[in-house]
Amino acid sequence: MTENAGGRPSVVVLGGGYGGHTVAKLLDDVADVTLVDPSDSFMHNLAALRALVEPDWLDRIFLPYRRLLANGRFLRDRAVAVDGRQVTLASGTRLEPDYLVLATGSSYPFPAKIEEPAAETAKARAREAHQALSGARRVLLIGAGPVGLELAGEIKSAFPDKHVTLADVAPDILTGPFDQALRDELRAQLDKLGVELKLGSPLRDLPDAAPATAAPVAVTTEAGEQLTGDIWFRCFGVGLHTDYLRGSLAEARDDQGYLRVDEHLRVHGHDRVFAIGDIADADRNMAGFARLQGEVLAGNLRTLITGEGRLTAYERQPPVVLVPLGPEGGAGQLPGHDGIVGPEATSDIKGRAMFVDRSTAHFDVPEEAEPAA
DSSP states (O other): OOOOTTOOOEEEEEOOSHHHHHHHHHHTTTSEEEEEESSSEEEOGGGHHHHHHOGGGHHHHEEEGGGTOSSSEEEEOOEEEEETTEEEETTSOEEOOSEEEEOOOEEOOTTTSOOOSSHHHHHHHHHHHHHHHHTOSEEEEEOOSHHHHHHHHHHHHHOTTSEEEEEESSSSSSOSSOOHHHHHHHHHHHHHHTOEEEESSOBSSOOSSOTTSOOOEEEEBTTSOEEEESEEEEOOOOEEOOTTBOHHHHHTBOTTSOBOBOTTSBBTTOSSEEEOGGGBTTSOSOHHHHHHHHHHHHHHHHHHHHOOSOOOOOOOOOOOEEEESSTTOEEEEOTTOSSOBOHHHHIIIIITTTTHHHHHTTOOOOGGGOOOO
16 A cells, blocks of 8 residues: 555554544545554543543544544554554455554553454443432542542542542652642542542552452551452553554564654654654653644654645643542643642633544544545
8 A cells, every 4th residue: 555546645654542533533634544453433531530420421522433534544553563654454454555654542440441453332331320420429440640649530520429548659749740739739628529639558469359340449558457348440550552563663662662763653663654652752741742743643643644834743742730639629730830830720621521523523524525434
């Protein structure tokens, strides 16, 4: 697969997450774009925790890939072997585009991400978890990073009478390059909500019960304290989707498994292979950074395809985070703001709408213009 009959260069994008679908959409008018993803729909997982406590959100956060491209095509498939620009899919289809974009992202425990490939199955799983959560009196969350904090806030906002315990081995919440003032503000809000923090001692074992299901939960910290619940959620553990890489591409990964890319998001040692989002070492793993990388890469590929303009270097972003604690609470740290932003700004920017409109704007192809899958 190189150029189509019209002479347009071919671009294959593996992965339809925030970075992948962005670059595919922005190149649809100048290239023969093929987007490959094993799921039938993009999941706007920034709102997944809101959908757990308010299932009416589910129909808003699953966006069919068939509505993304007006000219290109979507293949519901997955890569099983990629070496250079040679791509082999699980179906046996082989592709060798002019430009290859690797954007396969990462996994994360349910419900922050849902690995079910069919949207309806994923929605059903989320509704089952909602029912299990609704019937629980005590909830145990393990992991006090952004996901654990946000989930604690969502649960207490939707179900204020539930007892929520948030446990982490770290001595404080929200490890990372953030101001202590942010942690202090979030802890104060969690305390006001009635969230119980258990920090600084590892668990001897994870619960025997499956997460996100109704079952008695009891775990013990190394300090000897027992934590109990009627349901628990795992809020830690990122897994990179790079097992399909072969040969020189596999060798381009660093010691942590990330693909090494240059300032133009080109994989080291490969002129026409690019990587963006969670699997690349360009920046920290955040949906907003993946989307920004998709925009930068789309602009650079447009320059390479048309010969117009200049390449733009991707610049690593400063520390940034917004942690809603329900629709009206939370805090964050944003570039250009002195100090931290509090609950009002966090709610206005993210907490109420959860950035849903930013994603739905790309999935705007009308039914009659949808390309065949």
